[in-house]
Amino acid sequence: MTKIVFRQPDGSEKTVDVEDDASVMQAAIGNGIDGIVAECGGSLQCATCHVYVEEGLDEMPAMEEMEDEMLECAASPRAPNSRLSCQLHPHGNCERIVVQIPDTQV
Numbered sequence: 001m002t003k004i005v006f007r008q009p010d011g012s013e014k015t016v017d018v019e020d021d022a023s024v025m026q027a028a029i030g031n032g033i034d035g036i037v038a039e040c041g042g043s044l045q046c047a048t049c050h051v052y053v054e055e056g057l058d059e060m061p062a063m064e065e066m067e068d069e070m071l072e073c074a075a076s077p078r079a080p081n082s083r084l085s086c087q088l089h090p091h092g093n094c095e096r097i098v099v100q101i102p103d104t105q106v
């Protein structure tokens with residue numbers, strides 16, 4: 001289990017636990033985190049689950065080509081630590097990650 005800190009654009013934070021086989025997006029939706037829209041439900045069709053990974057980026061799976069392409073469609077500017085949260089599955093060795101939610105997803 002991994003602790004995920006969701007940081008909102010206003011600086012407020014909420015920490016939730018995610019099971020090993022769940023994505024960061026699923027943890028956000030399941031815990032009512034504002035700012036993660038996830039219109040496509042995790043099938044790499046929307047880019048409305050964009051996050052900036054502030055801590056733990058090295059613990060995440062490498063970015064696949066489809067995610068890389070879809071990030072170009074994100075509503076907020078892309079940064080070196082941009083990822084699509086539906087593709088982020090923290091593994092058991094990752095105790096804590098911090099993600100910044102962008103100003104807008106649509």
Ligand code: FES
Nearest residue numbers: 040042046047086
């Ligand atoms: S939920 Fe649509 S790309 Fe992640």
